[in-house]
Amino acid sequence: MGTLRYAILGLLNRNNMTGYEMSKAFEQTLSAFWTAKHSQIYPELKNLTRDGLVKYHVAITGNVLEKKVYSITDSGREEFNRWEQTLTEIPPFPKDEFRLQLYFSSDQPPQFQLSLLSDQLAQHEKRLLQIQKDLDKFSSIPPENPADFSDYLLIRGGILREEATCNWLRECIALCKKRQV
Amino acid sequence: MGTLRYAILGLLNRNNMTGYEMSKAFEQTLSAFWTAKHSQIYPELKNLTRDGLVKYHVAITGNVLEKKVYSITDSGREEFNRWEQTLTEIPPFPKDEFRLQLYFSSDQPPQFQLSLLSDQLAQHEKRLLQIQKDLDKFSSIPPENPADFSDYLLIRGGILREEATCNWLRECIALCKKRQV
DNA sequence: TCCGACATGTAACTGGTTACATGATTTG
C-alpha cells in the first residue's frame, strides 16, 4: 500500500519539518494509528525527494549541525489529496497472539484460563485509563478547531475500543467462572 | 516473536495433519486471529522438524501422491506448553490506514469526512453480520465442550469489537453532522 | 477429458525492527 509516504506527506501538508521531528511525531501524536522509526523515515524521504513530492533546504543548528527541513511540493500535495479521497477497504482481522493463546487454552485447566484473561484485563484497563487522560488537553468537548476535532474523534475511537475489549474479557471471565462450578 | 511456530504446534497438539490442512485451518478456523500462507508454513515445518519439535510420516493418496502427515513430538509439546503458559504483553496500537486518513481529514470539507465515515460504517456493519452468523453453529450457548467454548469466546470477542467500531463511527458521524449546521 | 481441489515446494519482494555508525548541541 505504501502508506508511510502518505503519513509523511500528511505531516508535511500541515508543517515543514525535519526527518527527526517526523520520528517524534510518529512516536507521540500519531502512535495510536501509525508509527515509523527513523531508519524507515530517512530512506522514504529520499524516495519522496527523488519522486518530486517533497523538497528540503538545509538549515544550521548551532554552529555547524546541518538539518534538512522538508516541505511538500505541489505534486506532493496533489498525490496526498488523491490518497485522502480514496475509500479504503477495512483490513482483514489483525493477528492477535493473545486470542491465539486463548483459542488453544481449552486444553488447560479453567483456573489457568482465568489467569490469562485477568492479566489481559488488567493491562487493557490500564491502557484505557491512559487514553482517557488524553481528553484533558481539550478545553471544550468536542473541540471546534478542525485539527483538534479529528484528534478528538481518534481518541474516542481508542476509548471505545479499549472499553469493548475490557467488556469482552470480563464476559469471558464470568463465563469461565460459571464453568468452574 | 516467532508466533507461527506456536500456532502450528497448537494445531498439531490437537490433530496430526499435513501442511496443506494447516493452510486450510489458517484461512478458515483461525483466520480471525492468525493467518499464514503455505509459502510460510512449509519452510516453518522444515525448521520445526530440524529442531525436533515435530515429525512426519509419508502417506500415499491415490496411487503415488505423497503427503507428509505431521505430528507433535514430546519436546514440541513441552515447548508449546511453555508458550501457552506465558503471559503476553498487549501489543502496541495496530496500524490503521483509515484512522490515519481520518486524522488528516480535518483539511477536507465535513461533507467528505462524512462520506469516509459512512463508507467505513457500512463495511463494519456487514462484517458484524457475518460474524454473528458464526454463532449458529453452536447447539447450546455457551457450548460446554471445551474446544467449542474457547471458539465461542473468540467469536464473542469479534462481535464486541465490531459493535464498538460501529458505535464509534456512528458517534463520529453524529458529531460531524452537528458541526455542519 | 477437463477442472477444481489436493499437495509441496522456492524466489523475489515489501514493510518493518534492531543494530551499527557517527557526530553536534544543549542542559544540568
Add this chain to the structure above:
DNA sequence: CAAATCATGTAACCAGTTACATGTCGGA
C-alpha cells in the same frame, strides 16, 4: 564535563505476501 537530546544515515535481519513452479487425484 557528562548525559540527554538533536540529527542523519546504513546494514542485517525477520515476518509476511505474491508469484513462480510442479505434479496428482477425484468427480462431473
